[in-house]
Structures are given as C-alpha cells and as structure tokens.
Amino acid sequence: MDWLQVVVLAVVQGLTEFLPISSSAHLILVPVLTEWQDQGLAFDVALHIGSLTAVVVYFRHELWGMLTSSLSALRGRGVDREAMLALWVVLATLPVCAVGFVLHDVIEGYMRSTLIIALSLIGFGVLLGYADWKQRGTRSEYHLRLRDVVVIGLAQALALIPGTSRSGITITAALMVGMSREGAARFSFLLSIPVIVLAGGLETLGLIQQPQGIDWSVLIFGALLSGVSAYLCIHFFLRLIKRLGMQPFVLYRVIFGVWLLWFFHA
Template structure:
C-alpha cells in the first residue's frame, strides 16, 4: 500500500465512520475501481483506533462522567450518568453477539456489490422515513432500557455491509421519538464500546499473524482517521441541527445507484 492509498483510505474511514452513509459502501470503490489491494489488518486496526480516539475526545467530558458513574454504580451509587452508561453496555450486547456468531458468514457472503448497493438504498429510505416521521418529543434523559435495547438491536443489523452503523442507530433513535441531536449523541456514545470490541478483535488477529507491519503508514492512517472523524462529528451535528437527515438520504440513494451501475 502506497502513502497516497493510506491517506485516501484513512480519510474515507474517518469521514464515513460516523456519517449515516456506510463506510463499507465507500471502501469498496477504491478496490473495485482502482484495483487497490486490501489495506491489511494492521492498517485496519489503526484507523479504528483513530476513529475511536476521535469520538472519545469529542465527548471526553461525558465519557469521563459515564465511566465514573458506571464504577460508582457498582458500589450502589446510582445517577443519571450511571443509568446511561448501563444502557450503553446492554445496548452493545446484541451487536457484540451478532459479530461473534455471524462475522465469518458475512465476510464470505455479505460483501458483494449487490448486498452493499441494496442495503445502501434500502436503509437510506428507512432513514428518510424515520426523519420525516420524527416527533422529536423525547430526550436521552428519558430513554428506557427497552428503548436502548431497541437501538442496540438495530446496531446489530449494521453488520450487513452498506447499512451504516451510525445510520441505523440514528434511525432507531428517531423512530423512538428522540430529537435528532440526542439520537446522534446516543449513536456516537454507543459506537465507543463496539469500536473497542472490533478493534480488540482485530488486534488479537494482528498479534497472531506473522506478516511485517509498515508502522509509518499505520501511524499516518491513525492520525488522519482521527482528524477526519473528529471534523466529521462536528460538522455532522451542525448539519442535522439545521437540515435534518435529507442530505444524507439523497447521498445514499445516489451512491447506491452508482454502485448498481458500476458493479451489476
């Protein structure tokens, strides 16, 4: 992998990880159109670490409050922060279980252009439906465990390439009546443990492999993914506050149509 490829792939991963537009739908384009080889496990881990660091840094104050609240709850001290922290933990379970049980199946059969294009369009329409019907009458402070698990189950669906983890969890939040900002906030906070688990799983695989690692490209990819993801989160929240999800719905439909045209 060249330096140019590392920069482009890290930018794609950073910008698409938290937008409701599917990172897998974008990562298929360089390999299919330009013939680029797989970026390798080490680089994959690096960009995951970069995006994880970005969301943790963006929500750093709240993350600290959630972690402290969770540990205090183990000693019987319950607060709104510990409550939300436990909701995030429980909502992570469905995706974690689905990843362990279905990852190999999806790797072998789910990464076709047809699957990615179809899910990009289908879940784009679902996002549009949720956004147009959003009541925005509920806040994250009123979230129940049942509702948190509903978002968690939606996150498990994101294992299907083209779905978009942030897209499907924000869709679920909107269907529950959350405001756009709170739906996005819960989606981003929920991304932290699942990215940690995915990165840890890939990290174990990396330790077990004997292939040499291009540490220069790995560190470069991590840094670029961090900056791109941080900027993405900041701009995304500004856009949805002013315009809602429609720009991303339109983008998904156009992208899905392009994928159908190119690969089918």
C-alpha cells in the same frame, strides 16, 4: 502502500465511520474501484484506533461522568443519569456482539457483494429518511427507556450487513422511538465506542496470528489522519443535522446505491 492510498483510506474511514452512509461500503469499494491492493490488517487496526481516539476525545466529559457515576453506583451511592446512560450503552451493544459472534463467517464470506451493499444503501437510506421526516421527538440520550435501548440495540445488529451503516441504523431506530436528531446522533456516537473497541480487538487478534513487517510511519500517519477527520466529522455533523436533518445523507445513499447497481449489475 503508497501515500495517496494511505490518505484516501484514512479520510474515508474517518468521515464514513460516523456519517450515516456506511463506512464498510466505502472501504470495501475503494480497493475495487482503484484496483489498489488490500491495505492489510495492521493498517485497519490503525484506522480504528484513530476513529476511536476521535470519539473518545470529543465525548471525554460525558465519558468521564459516565465512568465516575457508574463507580459511585457500584458503591451503593445511587444511580444518576450518567450511570444510566453508561448502562444503556452496554445493553445496546449486546445484540451486535451476539449476532457478530454467531454470524461473522457468514457475513464475511457471503454478504460483502456490491449487490447487497447497493440494496442496503438504498433500503436503509429510505428508512432513515422516513424516520427523520415522520418522527420529530425531543428526548436526549439522557431520557432513554429500556424498550428504546432494546430497539436501538437490535437495530445496531443489522449494521453487520455491509452497506447498512451502524450510525445510520442506530440513528434511524433512535428517531423512531422519539429521540431528537441531536440526541439520536450523540447516542449513536457513544455506541460506536465499544463496537470499535471490539472490532479493533478482533483485527488485532488476526494481526497477531499473521505476523508481518510493519511500516510504523504509515500506521501512525493513517491513525492521525483518520482521527482528525473523524473528530471534524462528529463536530460538523452534530451542527448540520440541527438545520438540515438527515435528508442530504439519504439522497447521497440512494444516488450511491443506484450508481453501484448500474455500474456493477447493469
């Protein structure tokens, strides 16, 4: 890998992991459009570590509260809102784990085409735009109910379809059940933590089974750049949606999807 490829892939991963525009779509298409060779599993793991570090650092206070409250609840000292939030994150992660385990080979083998990516970008983008326009809830991530978590968790399983966007579909579902824009985004980012851990774990297993030479300087730089860009993305995204909502991202998705249809299938 040359350094230009490292920089582009790291920044793309860091930005698109948390924006509702589909990281998988961009990471699949970058090598197609540039004709770069596959970056390899080791680099993928490094990028995931960078993104994971960013979201953990950004939400460190919330995560610490969730951890300590959960431990207190297990000791029989009562369940507060932080412990409930931790439970909701776990429950909302179960559907994507189950579907991913059962359909992983199908998704990897048959659904990573530019046609599916383009249609997913457009279709789920329009759905996000509708949810943002129609629903103006006020509830935060601390005011979820079980049925809300079930809806959001089932929606997150759809993110296994390339082009859907994990953050996009979970924010869409959260808006539809009455959460505020910021609350929906924050819960979506918290949900990303177990998903990134699981995805990175699977890639690590694949890396162990396929030993290869490792360029540590490339991996460290890629992880650092991915982490910095992801942290800045989370920070500015949460500020931007208060004023502009989701419509700029909807417009980007539709334009991107239409361009893919024209470029690859016209």
